[in-house]
Amino acid sequence: MDIWERYQAIEHDIEIELQKAGRPAGSARLLAVSKTKPLSQILALAAHGVTAFGENRVQELAEKVNACEAKLEWHLIGHLQRNKVRQLLKLPVALIHSVDSLRLAHELEKEAEKWDKQVNILVEVNIGGEESKSGVDPEQALTLVREIAGACPHLSIQGLMCVAPEKEDPEQVRPYFRGMRDLRDTIEAARIPGVSMKELSMGMSGDYRVALEEGATIIRVGTAIFGART
């Protein structure tokens, strides 16, 4: 299978899993994670009408955006350092998936205000409580959402994101995805003005089916589309 065929196969899986879960058709979408892959492979998908791509480094995102003539929808999915915020907000970024602290949010707010931009963000949750991962602790997530909403009028919170712990059996990841969904419901129920919880960005190549069953609205898939990264 080529890249486009693999992309289509995953889109097909999405529809099947949504159906299985009793969710409406079209209620989840595929973000093609193109990190480390050349622009030519992005363009190969774009030629078929694919528009949404995820990168995990600001520098690489900037290089691709600047080299790419097509108007694509770029997502930043990787950990964001405060000293990269200036460079990031000069780029057309549709959604930042990885906001995990008030300090980072303040930095984004400052730059967004300067450019008079409204910036869409997700709050990243460290759902497995792993030392090695970024993300706010689940118990702190509601507080962080409240604080960002209160202090950062140029940031629009659209939902939550997580990178689940790696397990051999994707079934073992299910409780984490379920935890994310519960957390989303809890935050939604708090009805914080200006905050939407419509997006749940979770699920990657190894576990996207389970994530869809548990309510993912964006799955971030790299390897299963583009092949292994070196």
Ligand SMILES: *Cc1c(COP(=O)(O)O)cnc(C)c1O
């Ligand atoms: C690399 C990456 C992905 C995609 O991972 P695959 O296993 O290649 O599908 C998803 N989310 C984040 C945050 C990533 O860094």
